[in-house]
Amino acid sequence: MSTTTIPATTDSYQTGLTNQVRGILDETPAWDLHTHLYPPTFGTPLSGTGQSAADANGLMLWGIDELLTYHYLVAEVFRVVPSRVLPYADFWQMSKREQADHIWQHLFLERSPISEACRGVLTTLQRLGLDPADKDLDGYRKWFAQQEPDDHIDRVMQAAGVCRITMTNDVFDDNERQRWLADPTVGGDSRFAPVLRFDALLCDWPAAARQLADWGYRTSETPSPDCIAEVQRFLREWIDRTGAIYCAVSLPPTFRFEGPEDTQLSSVIFREAVLPTLAERNLAMALMIGVVRGVNPRLSIAGDGVEKADVSSICRLCTDFPQNRFMVTLLSRENQHEFTVAARKFDNLMPFGCWWFLNNPSLIEEMTRMRMELLGTSFAPQHSDARVLEQIVYKWAHSREIIAKVLADKYAEVSRAGWPISDEVIRRDAKLLLHDNFQEFIAGR
Numbered sequence: 193m194s195t196t197t198i199p200a201t202t203d204s205y206q207t208g209l210t211n212q213v214r215g216i217l218d219e220t221p222a223w224d225l226h227t228h229l230y231p232p233t234f235g236t237p238l239s240g241t242g243q244s245a246a247d248a249n250g251l252m253l254w255g256i257d258e259l260l261t262y263h264y265l266v267a268e269v270f271r272v273v274p275s276r277v278l279p280y281a282d283f284w285q286m287s288k289r290e291q292a293d294h295i296w297q298h299l300f301l302e303r304s305p306i307s308e309a310c311r312g313v314l315t316t317l318q319r320l321g322l323d324p325a326d327k328d329l330d331g332y333r334k335w336f337a338q339q340e341p342d343d344h345i346d347r348v349m350q351a352a353g354v355c356r357i358t359m360t361n362d363v364f365d366d367n368e369r370q371r372w373l374a375d376p377t378v379g380g381d382s383r384f385a386p387v388l389r390f391d392a393l394l395c396d397w398p399a400a401a402r403q404l405a406d407w408g409y410r411t412s413e414t415p416s417p418d419c420i421a422e423v424q425r426f427l428r429e430w431i432d433r434t435g436a437i438y439c440a441v442s443l444p445p446t447f448r449f450e451g452p453e454d455t456q457l458s459s460v461i462f463r464e465a466v467l468p469t470l471a472e473r474n475l476a477m478a479l480m481i482g483v484v485r486g487v488n489p490r491l492s493i494a495g496d497g498v499e500k501a502d503v504s505s506i507c508r509l510c511t512d513f514p515q516n517r518f519m520v521t522l523l524s525r526e527n528q529h530e531f532t533v534a535a536r537k538f539d540n541l542m543p544f545g546c547w548w549f550l551n552n553p554s555l556i557e558e559m560t561r562m563r564m565e566l567l568g569t570s571f572a573p574q575h576s577d578a579r580v581l582e583q584i585v586y587k588w589a590h591s592r593e594i595i596a597k598v599l600a601d602k603y604a605e606v607s608r609a610g611w612p613i614s615d616e617v618i619r620r621d622a623k624l625l626l627h628d629n630f631q632e633f634i635a636g637r
């Protein structure tokens with residue numbers, strides 16, 4: 193489309209522009225920069241057609257029963273059938289299939305599936321060619337059971353408009369770590385990018401020090417220079433083993449970084465071991481801050497909550513470590529404005545995504561507007577955080593719709609100020625937002 197000739201004030205211009213932007217975003221492949229997804233080499237508990245024996249502890253989660261038992265939906269179903277009716281222990285005793293039946297019955301058949309996580313299941317079924325109106329859970333199960341995981345990944349990435357999936361490879365998770373030690377090629381699927389995740393190192397240093405010592409590193413709770421050197425050896429070995437494209441931690445809202453004099457063990461490990469190693473390896477550090485683990489432990493993985501984080505600690509890190517790059521996402525809505533302003537101050541800070549409890553249309557729109565108005569196109573608007581393969585279909589469909597709406601509004605505003613908008617401009621911006629900003633930031637260009 194050439195530069196538009198329709199006056200930039202009419203509703204039809206706005207509608208046309210929104211459709212044009214949405215179409216281009218739909219065609220622009222996204223690099224999903226944070227997920228919990230895996231290729232079949234990490235094992236999958238669900239057997240498809242012709243697949244080698246399923247692996248009960250497999251890390252590749254896919255299929256309708258995994259979609260329905262997503263921890264977001266577990267939390268939601270207990271609001272409808274409370275634990276005084278169905279005790280938590282009884283639910284956790286159920287098979288995956290029985291849990292899925294329970295969630296399907298109470299959140300879909302007996303109530304309208306209007307929550308974002310419920311709607312996501314419907315969008316996913318629809319975009320994979322199944323009809324949600326059939327309400328035929330057993331029929332859906334039959335379809336998924338006919339899929340071969342490897343081919344299914346290609347189909348799902350195509351449907352989601354995702355060209356690359358970034359993993360979360362938690363070195364402190366035995367199931368994950370043993371797979372890397374058993375087969376260094378386990379992460380070799382080019383559709384998936386590895387990320388080294390090490391929450392324990394910064395969230396529970398004493399336990400991490402003991403664990404590293406068990407693994408043969410000369411670490412102790414007191415971070416002596418030799419201990420620091422051993423932590424760096426551990427990081428180098430695992431960065432090299434996984435081929436990590438960045439490193440990541442999730443941190444509680446209490447996380448503080450008080451600067452060079454900060455004697456907190458986590459700060460010493462961060463300052464003396466982690467950040468120098470990442471700078472040496474030219475790797476970005478992803479900080480995901482604000483989760484309160486186990487607010488309701490009886491909900492297990494569904495039991496985490498959120499509290500406001502300390503943005504000044506992020507500013508101190510960006511100031512004290514100009515040779516490091518920080519990708520940051522904060523879990524609290526209340527942090528978003530001060531955090532977006534902080535991103536204006538530091539070119540080594542990349543805000544990314546609408547994380548977890550923020551990944552809902554109303555908050556994605558609010559955050560994306562705020563970011564575009566303060567940062568232009570210089571941020572990474574979204575990641576899926578998917579845990580089940582097919583979730584990338586709905587998470588990206590729902591987010592593209594909102595990003596398109598906001599971007600079209602911004603184009604209409606500059607159009608009214610006399611600035612021409614063209615297909616070419618929209619394509620360039622879409623690629624920056626969905627792919628290039630992230631790729632360039634982790635490359636350090």
Ligand code: HDL
Nearest residue numbers: 228442480493547548577579
């Ligand atoms: O720590 C994280 O990476 C979070 O995303 C958690 O995995 C959380 O359970 C989640 O899946 N949020 O969407």
Ligand code: ZN
Nearest residue numbers: 226227228577
């Ligand atoms: Zn995550």
